[in-house]
Amino acid sequence: MRKGMVFALVLALAFMAGGCRNEVRTVPEPPPQAPGETETATEGEPTVVAPLTGQVVTVPASHRAVMAMVNNAPKARPQSGLDKADIVYEVLAEGDITRFAAIYHSQAPDVIGPVRSIRPYYIELGAGFDAVMVHAGGSPDALAQLREGGYAHLDEIHNPRYFWRDASRKAPHNLYTDLTRIRRAMADKGYPDVGKLPRLPFVDDPRQDPVGVPARKVEIRYMATYRCGYEYDAARQVYKRFTQGKPHRDRTTGEQLAAVNVIVLEAKHRVLDAAGRREIDLAGPGRAYVFQRGVMQAATWKRVDGVLRVYGEDGAEIPLYPGNTWVNIVPDAPGLTASVRYE
Structure with a gap:
């Protein structure tokens, strides 16, 4: 009797061990990755949607966000860093030359500049993004x-240590900075690195072309x-930029802006x-053209929640x-029709 019980116990233990070995060998593999998922989720860096580019x-x-005044x-020319700006505003300064207000948030160029002076209407643009x-x-x-x-x-x-001068160019066209220096200055001055960004509308289905x-x-x-000017590149679905009839390139990368x-x-x-300083009404409303994917939509614009926004004939905001x-902000005289040609 005792021998039979021992034999049965040995058999039971062997069966349990075999079962455990089988469980190790048959652990199911992870399910296949769902479409659209990226490895960043498993690396602890979940993807997010940039609020200014979608x-x-x-x-x-x-x-x-950071807004940099860039000389034009x-x-x-050519400037550095405009290719990495989420939004670029081009507005007249004095004389016949425009200046760029470049809004940086989702990308960080190696170089930004040449940096130039500011005017009240550029401050209005930057304030809409709570930008430094x-x-x-x-x-x-403006000051x-x-x-x-x-x-x-x-x-x-008053803060030259956060900038540098390029010896290959003459002042005032040789002043540069970068986002590393800018964010260091923000920390030194106690400026919060968290801002209040506006909500911008984006198309629900990017596969759908505009009308x-x-x-x-x-x-x-x-x-x-x-x-x-701009010329549409259908393969890339972007408008390539030109200045004075020539491709407008980034000085650092050599690539044409788009x-x-x-x-x-x-x-x-x-x-x-007499110096030619201007007052520009950025409250609106006014007329606008919106160019997307080789198509123009006539629109109206006005500043809402601090940001210049465009609206279609139905009154709805046109999504990006x-x-x-x-x-590009042009003077009302001679106006949009006389200043802009498209084909």
Whole structure:
């Protein structure tokens, strides 16, 4: 009897061991990765949608935007870093030359510049993004507005250690910085690195093309001596940028600048003084053209929640396609129709 019980116990233990061995060998493999998933989720870096471009990125969505004033005088071209801006505004400064207000959030160029001075209407643009504004001096009205409004800003005149001069160019067209220096300055000055970003609308289905009239080539005349333009590249679904009839390239990369969305709007301009400083009405409303995927839509614009927004004939805000956006602001005289040609 005792021998039989021992034998049965040995058999039971052997069976259990074999069962455990079988379980180890037959552990099911993980299910296949679902379409659209990326390995970043398993690496602890979940993807997020950049609020100013609508593109999936792996950077913090809450960190603060930066607006840099970038020179567009002939001796300042080609510039560096405009290719990495989420949004670029091109607006007249003094004379017949425009200046760029480049909004950085989802990408970080190696170099930004040449950096130039600021004006009140550029401050209005930057304030809509709660951006830290980077500049080299400014008009008396702009400097007073920055000071009295308590805006977060970085002025090279008083903070040269966060900038550098390029010896291959002459001042004032040789001042540069980068986001590493800018964010270091923000920390030194106690500026929060978390900002309040606006909500921008993006198309529900990027595979759907916009409805409008053909516009594969766009020319914008600001003044008699300055013009810029865009040509649509259907393969890349972007508008390649031109300045004075030549490809507008980034100095650092050598690549031609391009935009997914191009908006041209007219605003009231008024010359204030003998130096040619201007007052520009960025409240609106006014007329606008929206260029996307080789098509133009006529629109109206107005500033809502601090941001210039465009609206279709039905009154709904026109959504953007995922990617960067360039906004060209032209004077109301001679106006949008006379300043912009497209075909």
